[in-house]
Amino acid sequence: MNISIWAQSTCKLKAKFNLNSYKNVEKKKVVIGGMFPVHMRVASSGGNTSNLPVSSGCDGFNFRTFRWTQTMLFAINEINQREDLLPNTDLGYVIYDSCFTISKAVEGTLTYLTGQDEAVPNYRCGNGPPLATLVGAGGSDLSIATARILGLYHFPQVSYCSTCSALNNKFQFPTFLRTIPNDLHQSRAMAQLVLHFGWTWVGTIAADDDYGKYGIKDFKEQVEEAGVCISFSETLPKVSKPEVIQNIVQTVVESTAKIIVVFSSDVDLSPLIGELLRHNVTNRTWIASEAWVTSALISQSGVNSVLSGTLGFGVKKANIPGLRRHLLNLDPYADALTEEFWETLFNCTLDYSRALRMAKERAVGVNGTLSRAAKGLPDGLCSGSESVAQLNNTYSDVSQLRITYSVYKAVYAVAHALHNLEHCEEGKGPFVGGSCANITNFEPWQLMYYVKNVRYKMPNTGEEIYFEDGDIEGFYDIINWQVNDARECILCTGDDWSNTAHDACVPKIIEFLAFGEPLGITLIVISAFGALVTIAVGVVFLMHIGTPLVKANDALLSFLLLLSLVVTFLCSIVFLGEPQNWSCMTSQVALALGFALCLSCIMGKAAVLMLRARALKKARAKARAAAKAAKAAAEAAANSGSPDVIVTSSNNDIAASDKPEVDILTFGHQRAMAAVATLIQAVACTVWLIILPPHPVKNTAAQNVKIILECDEGSVVFICCIFGYDILLALLAFIFAFIARKLEDHFSEAKCMTFGMLVFFIVWISFVPAYLSTRGKFMVAVQIFAILASSFGLLSCIFLPKCYILLAKPERNKEELMKPRPKPKDGSSTGTSASLATAATDVNASFASTAIDDQPGN
Helix, strand or coil: CHHHHHHHHCCCCCCECCCCEEEECCCCCEEEEEEECCEEEECCCCCCCCCCCECCCEEEECHHHHHHHHHHHHHHHHHHHCCCCCCCCCEEEEEEECCCCHHHHHHHHHHHHHCCCCCCCCCCCCCCCCEEEEECCCCHHHHHHHHHHHHHCCCCEEECCCCCHHHHCCCCCCCEEECCCCHHHHHHHHHHHHHHCCCCEEEEEEECCHHHHHHHHHHHHHHHHCCCEEEEEEEECCCCCHHHHHHHHHHHHHCCCCEEEEECCHHHHHHHHHHHHHCCCCCCEEEECHHHHCCCCCCCCCCHHHHCCCEEEEECCCCCCCHHHHHHCCCCCCCHHHHHHHHHHHCCECCHHHHHHHHHHHHHHHCCCCCHHHHHCCCCECCCCCCCHHHCCCCCCCCCCCHHHHHHHHHHHHHHHHHHHHCCCCCCCCCHHHCCCECCECCHHHHHHHHHCCEEECCCCCCEEECECCECCCCEEEEECCCCCCCCCCCCCCCEEECCCCCCEEECEEECCCCCCHHHHHHHHHHHHHHHHHHHHHHHHHHCCCCHHHHCCCHHHHHHHHHHHHHHHHHHHHCCCCCCHHHHHHHHHHHHHHHHHHHHHHHHHHHHHHHHHHHHHHHHHHHHHHHHHHHHHHHHHHHCCCCCEECCCCHHHHHHHCCCCCCCCCHHHHHHHHHHHHHHHHHHHHHHHHHCCCEEEEECCCCCCEEEEEEECCCHHHHHHHHHHHHHHHHHHHHHHHHHHHCCECCCHHHHHHHHHHHHHHHHHHHHHHHHCCCCHHHHHHHHHHHHHHHHHHHHHHHHHHHHHHHCCHHHCCCHHHCECCCCCCCCCCCCHHHHHHHHHCCCCCCCCEECCCCCCC
């Protein structure tokens, strides 16, 4: 009796399930389940009931959904290799093919729960690692069926593409969650799109499942409230029926509605698209749901005439680094699913005997003989080394990772939930008495707590994922189908630009001011000419170094000034050519130091002339005061009736006032000023080069179709300080020269410096707006022109008048002509009334001061 009861209570295999699967559960701590519609339909069965019942197989291999399957395997492998997520737990997996049918989804769910290859309701016959969560099962109909079963066991389910709004009912589906937005969001978005364009007469087509029915229902409620009229509502059959498809096409043709909203999967919609192509139905705008808007099954060659201009909503996409490498690195002999994938993709067979049999059948059909080559390697035999990448199939296309990314997120949601469960602290747990679950033996409802409360960030994208009543936030990309705009608008890299047809990325034009182009050659010639002229001036000065004109106001400063101008002329050449690290640093530093030396030399020379002018002005003021005092004394004596006295200002006194005293600043002082001023600039430039040196960059923002190679100054603060210091030196030099401009000699060097500095300021003030209004290589040209113009201005104003005297007017190169000239006298001599007129008529004569006393009796 006990034996009989025990026998009745053990697991008994009632039937065989014919399921394609991936399994890896050996020596794993936790197993994650998965379900993907790798095939499109169930194959027809022979109906033989004499043997043990076996469920039907599957037909129609789907490369897109096979990519989803491989993504789950990739994600699990990636998690197993991470040290920060489940470091002590190795995940296993059991993945079944739902064949896009409810029956297969139910078979897979029961098999998964049972732990065997056959289903035993209400029993778990497996003794392996605990089951975590089911990732799946595919379409909304499939997930509804599986969620009803899994909900009975409080078993968590995370879906990656079931969007039906009915699944948010937690009373019916208490353990269902998803990493794809609820269709309520999509239906509202479609309604808003229709209302945005002012369309008031539309047709609707929906798949005959919960996804299509609920999606269209929500859409209609939204638009009908806003006054939009529905022209027709058609339903696509789950099993393709030609007569039904024909009727739908006829409805579309006869309707005056040009806007058609379609809520359907790509598999269900595909027969209708084929029939529309055969009837050449054009001039319609299709509004697509996310299930088919990015599907390669629909976007086949030739559909442009029907679907061009389609608008749709695609779920959020992302890149998954390393996935493409995983997709291409498949072993075709690893399992039955991969073998079928390989044979379907390359239209061959991996089974030698099958290939030989097929070759024989073909031979019989042709001439009855089998070729010698076929006897060795029959036609149609796969080598197993074919290249998946070369076919550019939808399987290996990772430019549209939308549902694929949703699968990736679902696996990570389970992994993070398990991580939180494993790292629960006893006494602080979420269960009774603060208890925790054991990662090696937990109940489904315990893991369910962690799954629904999980909050994590996706690797690489940083997107934060969390569930609110089992749903995530709804974000969509608006997609528009255009003839020849690819399945995906690819953002070209910074070095590329879209071609005229906007279907490929082409390299951008590289732009910089090259040495060999006409503008570059012109600037080199001008720079070289300026440097040669400067050197020639130096040679002329060297030949006349002992003359008063060259010796006046420190010859060494003059040669340093010429040297600095040679540097500024030649540094402009370094701005040309493709920017390099050395050229960016050299050009800026040489320019800054060259102008610092130039302007400090001018400042030193001008400072001496300014002090000389001020001393001369002071001496003349004293002389005029003395003359006034003498005149007043003479007038006072005359008025008092004193003897006739002649008191005149000697011209020697006036002449003496025109001779400046010894200069306060000697040549040594001038050289020290120039050296210190230049040294300060040199120190600043050294700090600049050490901390944030100028460096070459690719400017891709200034012009869309060009990459401008230019120098980045490194630091705006440093560049402003460096050239701001040069401006300060220029201002001081101009002020000193301007004050000294009235120093009257036969060669007024102060006036030359004043004009030179005026030219310098005019050039650089004009440079700023010109520089800011140009782009690319012309900015460099403007900068070089400013350098050359200011250098030529200083050279011309300061040195050409001297060269003119040295070469053309040597008679003026005398020492007395280098000194201040005496001012014309203003008749300020003093004396008696008899002598005033004489003094007034001959102001340049020299008079002796004598006193004539009238003696008595004379």
